[in-house]
Amino acid sequence: MAAEVKKFTRKEIAASDAKTAARFIINNHVYDVSQFLDEHPGGxxxxxxxxxxxxxxxxxxxxxxxxxxxLMKKYRIGELVDEDKTNTNNSGGNVKWTTPSNNTEEETSFISSWKFPVVLGILATVLYTYLFG
Ligand code: HEM
Structure with a gap:
């Protein structure tokens, strides 16, 4: 059976007190750094x-x-409940946005598509025939 992951709400973490349990959230994971406070190289x-x-x-x-x-894995005590999670890719907090697919690209790129030179060619031929034919 998979190991149980303790779940916390943002509310619970917000109620943390550095003196009893120094907890915070990083990438939807919950850390308790009570034992690390004095060792943290950043202070x-x-x-x-x-x-x-x-x-x-x-x-x-x-x-x-x-x-x-x-090192931070050592201080991980759980994660947020699903409802409180933010949409991150878990590798550094960058939000992954998915671009909704739409057809505007196809419509606006008509000039650069293969159709444009073909239509131009037909027009030129018609014009040539009309003028010189
Ligand atoms: C469990 C969580 C954390 C761990 C294990 C951790 C660990 C470390 C380590 C090992 C360093 C030395 C430099 C490096 O190796 O990158 C460092 C530096 C630092 N950390 Fe953290 N850290 C944690 C959380 C945080 C948080 C939440 C903050 C800010 C809110 C923070 C602010 C800093 C700062 C300002 C430095 C100094 C950077 C510098 O001197 O250029 N750390 N931390």
Missing amino acids: HEVLVNAVGKDATEDFDDIGHSIDAKE
């Missing part, structure tokens, strides 16, 4: 400021190393 203060928040953007903005991303 105690920044982590305490992130407690209770979704720190995905701040974490990504720093450009944390692969080592840091490996």
